[in-house]
Amino acid sequence: MQAPFTTISTFRDTLAAAPGPDSDAIKGAQDRNAQLTKPPGALGRLEDLAIWYAGWRGDAQPQIRAPQVIIFAGNHGVCAQGVSAFPSEVTAQMVANFEHGGAAINQLSKAFGARMDVYPLSLDIPTADFTIQPAMSEAEFIDALQTGWNAVDPDADLLVTGEMGIGNTTSAAAVAAGVLGGDPAGWTGRGTGIDDAGLARKTDVVARGLALHATTDPLEALRCLGGRELVAMAGAIAAARYHRIPVVLDGFICCAAAVALHKAVDGALDHAVAGHLSAEDAHQRLLDAMGKQPLLQLGLRLGEGSGAALAIAVLKGAIACHSGMATFAEAGVSDG
Structure with missing residues (x-):
């Protein structure tokens, strides 16, 4: 299905009109959970995840059969300011690696049965340097x-969005600060491993971008300070809401894109869970702002959707237990 919007205003309206979870499926899943052969609450968060997932899929006893991982790649004009330890050419080189199956995300997608798609976004035309003009x-x-x-398969039953783009932790820091406010230094981290001088330059770049593009509109902040891959992730997350596909959010960059949706429309991320807490210091602040508790904490800072892809296993485990376990009546076990 082609995107049903052509302006920022109509995108916001589309997001606001997207459906919520199925209350009957939630009730059915809650009832089923209460009858499974285990003590109440013994599976902890897995029980909550299963009921949440059931509500969004409209099925009290769902399955996860068709997860989709989408990687978006973009280049950033702000890289001219010396904010990354790597040159912009690496973005296209990594896209080729994705396409040939050689990256970490390829292995994780395969391990957990996910279809993986890659979308390079005008890599030969970087976004504008946001310290000079809107990105x-x-x-x-x-x-x-x-x-x-349009990249989201309506038949998918779980979505992970990942990214590749040299310089995109700078863009993500600027977007996070633009949407949520606060000191630029508190949002700006080392990304791919820049030194102290590089971190100082990066923080200064974020501060100058914020000064130039002061706005109270989170979608405008994403336009002026973001990158094409961040925006595409936001579009995919919104499409998943439209199709009632649950989403697993990845790390700092993905969550910077997502927080713009969260602030643009109340409840816009109710269909999303946080896959992990990354090693980028400001990621926890983004999760707190969105009210999301991470499923995993493994010190990852790769991007590519890698942490969220790992969390597919957690969701699959939750659904396998919920939908596959016997009830007390089916197993002939007394429930007390």
Whole structure:
């Protein structure tokens, strides 16, 4: 299905009109959970995850059969300011690695039975340097949103969005600060491993971008300070809500894109869980702002959707137990 919006305003309206979970499926899943052969609450968060998932899929006894991982890649004009330890050429090189199956995310997608798609976004035309002008025009912003939206398979039953883009932790820090406020230094981390001088430059770049593009509109902050891959992730997460596909959020960069949706429309991320807490210091602040508790904490800082892809296993485990376990009546076991 093609994206049903052509402007920022109509995108916001589309997101606001997206459906919520199925209350009957939630009730059915809660009733089933109460009858399974285990003490009440013995599976902890797995029980809550299963009921949450059931509500979004409209099925009290669901299965996860078709997870989709989508990697979006973009280049950033702000890299000219010396904010990354790697040159922009690495973005295209890593896209080739994804396409040939050689990256970590390829292995994780395969391990957990997920279809993986890769979308390079105008890599030969970086976004504008946001210390000088908005990173994207509205037309470029909408194009990236639509790419993300259209990349989602409506038949998928779980979505992970990942990214690749040299310089995108700078963009993500600027977006997070633009949406949530606060000191630029508190949002800016070392990304791929820059030294102290590089971190100082990066923090200064974020501060200058925020000074130039002060706005109270979170989608405008994403347009002016973001990258095409961040915007495409936001579009995909929004499309998943439209199709009632649960989402597993990845690390700092993915959550910077997601928090713009969270602030743009109340409840926009009710269909999403946080896959993990990354090693990027400010990721916890983003999760707190969105009210998300991570499923995993493994010190990851790779990006690519890797932490969220690992968390597919947690969701699959939750659903396998919920939908596959016997009830007390089925097993002939007394429930007390």
